[in-house]
Each structure stands twice: as C-alpha cells, then as structure tokens.
Amino acid sequence: QFLTELTRLFQKCRLSGSVFITLKKYDGRTKPIPRKGSVEGFEPSDNKCLLRATDGKKKISTVVSSKEVNKFQMAYSNLLRANMDGLKKRDKKSKSKKSKAAQ
C-alpha cells in the first residue's frame, strides 16, 4: 500500500521538486510520556521503524516491523533505484539528457 503511494510520489515529482524520505527507529509509542509516574500499559517494542515520504505537499508514512522488513526491503530498494535514475553517470561520454527524454 505504502509502496504504491511512494511510487506515485516519485513519478509526480519527476519534472520538478524534491522527494524527502525519512527513516527513524520506532518503539510503538502512541502517547507522549507523562511528566511524572510511568505510562500505563505501555510496552516499548524494539523491532519497528517508521518510514515517511513527502514531496513537500503530500505526506505518506508507514511502520515497518521485523516481520515485514525482508519483503518490504526488496520492493523498496528496487523502487529507490528505479526512481533515482536522474543522476549523472560517471562516464563523461554518455548524455543524461537523452535518457530523460526517453522516459
């Protein structure tokens, strides 16, 4: 679900603008820690991370846990590599403009 949205986000920004992606470790907190005493019924979980993406206007986010990480990573890596292809190639001879027009 998130990956489809992310793909669309990249495609939208192809002609202009930036895509921001944030990755952060997540411990399952849904409420802020109260000033005194301990939080009731809260068990911090260690095996999750939060992934966010935005184009400056639209925001999407998802939580990835250790169970999903393998599957998610394969799709996600392919997605990153397929979309971040506007960068210069090392080879001075190749013209990056040509490959852009072909898209």
Place this chain on the structure above:
Amino acid sequence: MAQYQTWEEFSRAAEKLYLADPMKARVVLKYRHSDGSLCIKVTDDLVCLVYRTDQAQDVKKIEKFHSQLMRLMVAKESRSVAMETD
C-alpha cells in the same frame, strides 16, 4: 553540520552515530530529479552528517546503506553485526 566528501567516511560516521543512540538518530534522504542530485543526512539532533551526490553510482550505495539502517532498526537484539539474514 558536517559535510562529507567521500562516501566511505560518511557511511562509517553515520553508522557510528546511529549505533551510539538508535532511538534519537534519524536518516533523511532528499532526491531532486530536476537537479539530478541526491542528499543523505544522518542526525541525532546534536550532530548532523550530510553527504551530497549527483552521481548515479552513489545511488546504489546510498540505497544499500538506507536498507542497512532499516535492518538495524527492526532488529530486536542489538548486535554489532549490521547485516543479518534471519
């Protein structure tokens, strides 16, 4: 804010920073197709490390690093080995 010229130094410093305090550190990736540039930042809100590139060969390195950190974050036990196939 520390800008890194070489990927080697950046990835080592960034991983160290994350391992020092996994809960505080975060990774931000900024891609601009119009500029043809990619920028990766790792910060724990005290120290900030940045690496910028416009080279296609760096995309793969950055994407691998990103995945590596993701794995560290979802790993239940904190081990020093970064890559795990579980």
